[in-house]
Amino acid sequence: MSRLIQLTNGRIIDPAQQRDEIADLWIKDGVIVDRQPVDAKDADIYNLEGRWIVPGLIDMHVHLREPGEEYKETIETGCRSAAAGGFTAVACMPNTKPVNDNSSVTRFILEQAASCAARVYPVGAISQESNGAKLAEYGEMKAAGAVALTDDGRPVVDSQLMRRAMEYASSHEMLIMSHAEEVALSKGGCMHEGEMSTRLGLGGIPAAAESIMVFREIALAELTGARVHISHVSSEQALALIRNAKARGVKVTAETAPHYFTLTEKAVLGYNTHAKMNPPLRTEKDRQAIRAALRDGTLDAIATDHAPHSVLQKEVEFNLAANGIVGLETSLSLSLALIREGVIDPARLVQLMSCSPAAILGVAGGSLRNGEIADVTVIDPERQFTFSAEKSYSKGKNTPFDGWSLQGKAVLTFLGGRITYQDL
Amino acid sequence: MAEKTEQDYQFQHKHIFGIEQLSVFDISHIIATARSFREISSRQIKKVPTLRGKTIVNLFFEASTRTRLSFEIAAKRMSADTFNISASTSSAIKGETLIDTARNIQAMSPDVIILRHSSSGAPQLLAKYIDASVINAGDGAHEHPSQGLLDMMTVIDHKGTLEGLKIAIIGDIAHSRVALSDIIGFTRMGAHVHVAGPQTFIPIHISGLGARVCSSVQDAVRDADVVMALRIQMERQNDSLIPSLREYSRFFGVSRNLLELAKDDVIVMHPGPINRGVELNPDVADGGRSVILDQVTNGVAVRMALLYLVLGGNKGSDGQGESR
Numbered sequence: 029m030s031r032l033i034q035l036t037n038g039r040i041i042d043p044a045q046q047r048d049e050i051a052d053l054w055i056k057d058g059v060i061v062d063r064q065p066v067d068a069k070d071a072d073i074y075n076l077e078g079r080w081i082v083p084g085l086i087d088m089h090v091h092l093r094e095p096g097e098e099y100k101e102t103i104e105t106g107c108r109s110a111a112a113g114g115f116t117a118v119a120c121m122p123n124t125k126p127v128n129d130n131s132s133v134t135r136f137i138l139e140q141a142a143s144c145a146a147r148v149y150p151v152g153a154i155s156q157e158s159n160g161a162k163l164a165e166y167g168e169m170k171a172a173g174a175v176a177l178t179d180d181g182r183p184v185v186d187s188q189l190m191r192r193a194m195e196y197a198s199s200h201e202m203l204i205m206s207h208a209e210e211v212a213l214s215k216g217g218c219m220h221e222g223e224m225s226t227r228l229g230l231g232g233i234p235a236a237a238e239s240i241m242v243f244r245e246i247a248l249a250e251l252t253g254a255r256v257h258i259s260h261v262s263s264e265q266a267l268a269l270i271r272n273a274k275a276r277g278v279k280v281t282a283e284t285a286p287h288y289f290t291l292t293e294k295a296v297l298g299y300n301t302h303a304k305m306n307p308p309l310r311t312e313k314d315r316q317a318i319r320a321a322l323r324d325g326t327l328d329a330i331a332t333d334h335a336p337h338s339v340l341q342k343e344v345e346f347n348l349a350a351n352g353i354v355g356l357e358t359s360l361s362l363s364l365a366l367i368r369e370g371v372i373d374p375a376r377l378v379q380l381m382s383c384s385p386a387a388i389l390g391v392a393g394g395s396l397r398n399g400e401i402a403d404v405t406v407i408d409p410e411r412q413f414t415f416s417a418e419k420s421y422s423k424g425k426n427t428p429f430d431g432w433s434l435q436g437k438a439v440l441t442f443l444g445g446r447i448t449y450q451d452l
Numbered sequence: 453m454a455e456k457t458e459q460d461y462q463f464q465h466k467h468i469f470g471i472e473q474l475s476v477f478d479i480s481h482i483i484a485t486a487r488s489f490r491e492i493s494s495r496q497i498k499k500v501p502t503l504r505g506k507t508i509v510n511l512f513f514e515a516s517t518r519t520r521l522s523f524e525i526a527a528k529r530m531s532a533d534t535f536n537i538s539a540s541t542s543s544a545i546k547g548e549t550l551i552d553t554a555r556n557i558q559a560m561s562p563d564v565i566i567l568r569h570s571s572s573g574a575p576q577l578l579a580k581y582i583d584a585s586v587i588n589a590g591d592g593a594h595e596h597p598s599q600g601l602l603d604m605m606t607v608i609d610h611k612g613t614l615e616g617l618k619i620a621i622i623g624d625i626a627h628s629r630v631a632l633s634d635i636i637g638f639t640r641m642g643a644h645v646h647v648a649g650p651q652t653f654i655p656i657h658i659s660g661l662g663a664r665v666c667s668s669v670q671d672a673v674r675d676a677d678v679v680m681a682l683r684i685q686m687e688r689q690n691d692s693l694i695p696s697l698r699e700y701s702r703f704f705g706v707s708r709n710l711l712e713l714a715k716d717d718v719i720v721m722h723p724g725p726i727n728r729g730v731e732l733n734p735d736v737a738d739g740g741r742s743v744i745l746d747q748v749t750n751g752v753a754v755r756m757a758l759l760y761l762v763l764g765g766n767k768g769s770d771g772q773g774e775s776r
Binding site: 345 | 472550551569571572574576577591592655656657658661
């Protein structure tokens with residue numbers, strides 16, 4: 029592998045430096061060099077005319093399934109899927125088997141990830157076995173490499189435990205990520221509660237099941253002074269609470285996923301289990317509210333909630349089907365549509381998919397500054413393609429976007445200067 | 453495109469998942485067909501050879517006596533071979549999935565599978581994996597189309613039409629697949645459906661399906677042509693949807709007093725089985741206004757019609773069957 033790479037004629041979009049210009053960028057020994065090095069003539073040159081060069085994308089919410097459910101995904105396949113989607117780093121949720129609630133699991137994940145195509149940031153569990161009863165060992169997990177804490181998929185029911193988690197996490201300067209769901213209210217539900225759920229005879233999950241818990245997390249963050257991050261926000265009501273809290277100075281951040289700004293509950297028609305996720309797809313009004321919140325800063329990040337499942341969990345009765353869809357290889361394309369539709373500009377996209385996730389998790393990346401590690405994504409915003417789940421790198425083929433004609437994708441991904449994906 | 457007339461009409465459905473998929477023509481045609489079959493049940497020899505050589509499987513994942521029996525009688529009166537498979541959902545959860553079951557049954561080459569299942573949408577899932585026609589005999593809280601059709605047939609028998617009628621449906625709309633099929637069907641045929649019951653039983657978005665939500669049972673029943681009471685499942689008390697059956701009966705049960713508000717020629721319906729003294733007072737259930745046994749009779753006729761029509765009906769052989 030050549031040690032010097034020259035990316036020429038590309039549009040560099042780096043909001044961390046308020047940079048948006050056509051310029052050259054070099055990668056030398058895995059590090060970004062932003063002015064011409066003396067040995068430039070030896071460089072491998074990539075002519076990136078018409079392409080965008082952005083800091084490596086970071087997905088702060090994925091499920092890699094390893095350890096325990098390697099038939100759904102492994103750290104290796106998940107990272108290859110990430111690289112193909114333009115991601116150089118992912119934060120993986122702790123709901124593995126066993127749960128990542130102690131340092132040995134955290135260490136195992138990092139060992140498996142060491143030679144993979146993306147950086148992996150393990151997120152540890154809030155409670156032991158994520159069963160909502162006792163705090164896990166945050167200090168030990170952090171020392172082993174965990175970057176944040178969540179009981180994702182097993183929402184913390186006990187408000188006292190959540191308060192203690194926020195306080196104790198603050199002592200270790202760790203972030204709490206909340207899957208905000210009032211489970212007593214969502215029980216028996218498998219899609220958004222509305223006319224569609226009534227028509228299909230499916231149990232409904234009202235937006236209130238999300239917003240009630242979002243408000244609890246905000247109130248606890250305000251009480252304890254802790255930072256809290258709300259995962260996969262799906263409803264207008266939750267956004268209003270977050271917007272209001274931010275205005276008051278509460279340390280709350282929030283993410284949404286591409287399916288929430290792309291699809292609505294209508295995608296469930298025909299009992300399509302590839303449109304089943306938790307929180308559920310909601311109404312057009314919610315979808316529009318999410319788009320507005322991506323623009324106005326109420327939402328900080330786009331994360332996929334990449335949730336690979338096998339056909340065993342998806343080719344079943346709708347109410348019995350597993351929640352979640354894969355997303356790593358469609359996230360960027362679906363997000364680029366927001367630019368063409370005038371919702372956000374390219375710099376905002378880079379913030380949502382790279383700068384903010386890095387800042388919220390407190391990890392490297394999010395910028396193309398001279399001397400930074402060379403995690404770089406090259407995007408062709410014009411490329412037309414038909415997404416095929418069958419040909420995707422993830423083991424999970426559970427996506428509602430199979431067969432969609434998409435525009436714009438990652439065409440070259442560098443992880444520390446090493447090419448992890450190329451489709452120029 | 454010229455407007456479709458009854459002459460051009462052809463029944464096109466291979467599967468019956470719900471009333472939702474049926475047009476006004478479809479519904480009228482099914483009911484007309486059922487009427488012509490109803491007479492068979494009053495003959496000395498209650499059997500015709502129409503479906504001889506056809507294999508019909510009753511695949512019931514939920515306990516049912518009445519619906520299963522009704523389909524079985526319908527099939528036997530048309531000389532089909534019938535088989536009953538009762539699979540408990542718990543055994544399905546233990547390992548064999550609906551799709552496994554479907555593939556196994558497919559290997560026995562059935563012509564029609566009649567499916568009852570606790571999951572909404574299960575018939576659509578089954579239909580993806582088998583060649584046979586699928587008739588939904590009740591899926592979750594979704595639809596129960598043969599019940600909807602027999603209800604429509606029964607009302608038309610007594611009122612001549614559905615157009616413009618006021619139909620009150622009282623009770624647990626939220627957990628009732630019968631209610632959903634009825635609301636969709638009655639509304640599609642031009643009736644005005646009014647629903648009432650404790651608000652815990654009324655889905656917030658039911659008006660989107662064309663039903664009018666009444667604030668009281670009295671409002672719903674006032675000047676109604678048809679009053680239908682839905683079965684209250686005993687376990688609803690434990691879900692905190694109603695405090696007690698006693699209180700339900702007192703405030704939401706259909707009594708003779710309540711019926712005074714309806715039209716003089718009101719008919720009373722119930723999908724069965726009745727909890728006497730809960731949703732229906734005994735004097736109403738067995739009284740002169742009750743058409744509940746007509747519903748049962750029409751049930752067999754409607755199910756004969758559905759079997760006949762999904763198997764190709766008056767188009768004759770569908771290519772594989774015998775040519776008559």
